[in-house]
Amino acid sequence: MRESTIQHTIEQLKCCVIVPTYNNHKTLQRVLNNVLQYTKNIIVVNDGATDTTKNILAEYEQITQIHILKNTGKGNALRKGFKRAISLGFDFAITIDSDGQHFPDDIPLFIETLQNSENKNLLLIGARNMNQESVPKKSSFGNKFSNFWYWAETGITLQDTQSGFRLYPLKAIEKLRFYTKKFEFEIEVIVKAAWLGVAVKNIPIKVLYDETERVSHFRPFKDFTRISILNTWLVIVTFLYIKPRDLFRRLKKKGLKQFFLTEVLGNNDSPRKKATSIALGLFIGLSPFWGFQTILVLSLAVVFKLNKTISFVFSNISIPPFIPIIVYVGLKTGSFILNEELPSFDNIQQNLEILKNLKTYIVGSFTFATIVSITIGLVSFLFFSIFSKKDTFT
Template sequence: MLTALPVYNEQAHLERVLDQVVSQADDVLVVDDGSTDDTAKLLAQRDDIRVITHYPNRGYGAALRTAFCYAKTHDYDVLVTIDCDGQHEPQRIRELAARCAGDIDIVSGSRYLSASESGGLAAPEDRKAINQTITGEINQRLGLSLTDAFCGFKAYRVAALSPLQLREDGYAMPLELWVQAAHHGLKIEEAAVPLIYLDEKRSFGGELDDAERRLRHYRDVIDRALARVNVRHPAADVDPCAGLVASGVAVPTAG
């Protein structure tokens, strides 16, 4: 089992979260997506993780795709992804991984299942509303029954990632993932995780900080993903990472 964390300028949370993750996981990969704060310096001080660095920043989706590629090329059976912003509970890593067994391809954390417990502050109203709107549209268009389309805490059966052709670099990549997963008939279930929001401002980048523009962008990503779902990149038939990470943009370093 591999646990991967996409990070960008997370110096405030990095050491605390990593200490917790390494105590709960087998192997740990950090994808530093071109951080400009002290994240890289803090990562270089550790010998209990593996680090891949993007130069320059490419986006949350690109970092996840690099983690997918790493898990595939290093023959892991299960990949767990967890954010490094202090809003997930690392002690649930093995629970999610264990549920991603048998015929389950993706176990996705949900902060809105009835069994979920709230921790920290309530979700910002615009983020909650957009999540609910997009989750409903995803379900309607793809025939899924998700309650949380955006949670970054997931477990994947690595073999099930092979047919996926992912192209989105930004925060909306998980929406493309759902389109691909539905198209390829992957089996999905959700696991309740606590709803934890911290008292700090998070940016989606530029104009996406505006809720209405962000909602339009998410819908555009879904439309693009549906439009190209039947267009297969020919390299994918021979390259296990085709469409997951472009050559030359990730630099691995020993942890």
């Protein structure tokens, strides 16, 4: 696609380019000149640079500029850039680093991919070849680390989650609330975008690591610690809120009958995997893991590669109407095994006698959970095996 065509398409799509910069005076001018070949819709965010950045930007009066007095972090610079882009009426923003590692002639790749996509609610991340010799080993390791956690938090597999060369859908970004302001922001934004329903994808780009020009402001210990804390929080939110939310949305949309037919019976998993997923859900739901059942069942389903949806659904057997029955059966089973007298529920309510009978309840609860999960698991396996055979012959 020719430059004139790209320029026209960028205007049609209401797209701009945001360039966050901090003490990259060696490469900034080259980056801006190359971006100007494709569009004049550029927003430069000077994040408190102490070098000659201001003098360089003084030569570009045609470019929208934001000058932050004191360095606050790349995430804050991007957030300010997004805010200005939205106020100027842009629908999309391409972000490109000013340290020279990205090639502005890859901008047409983002534009063509967006133009050809039916779904414009799209966030594109430039995927670098992290195996080439010039790429620092710490960058390659950090990217793999980030890719894993992104998959855990969203279920989406990406080749590169750390590249700063991206295309953002601003209407979706405007709906999100962010808390981070430094390098970890670029993780927060793509995770929350995926949670919102934005399609997050990689496209291949070129990359250059020239240590004679490139200035990296990444501080391994501090920034890696920030990223680790953020990922820990995002994983907790994923298991306690996002996955249950998405499941209940599908359940509400399809209805209970249709949900069971499509998510359970119609699932392509093997009968053994489905039955084991049910057994896991029942065991966690009936065991005394109050308050931790959701995160436990989803974590174990991931570890053992089971069906997370099925496991989660059956773990919700311990809903409020059933809790008194489950507790009673647990105590009854425990008192039978330990040959103890069943405690009175009147005493339990009045004198907190449940604490004195905790051993009885825990033994009985785990025993009951084991019996039920194994029994229902075996019955489910037989049912799914028969169902799959019938489905094969029809």
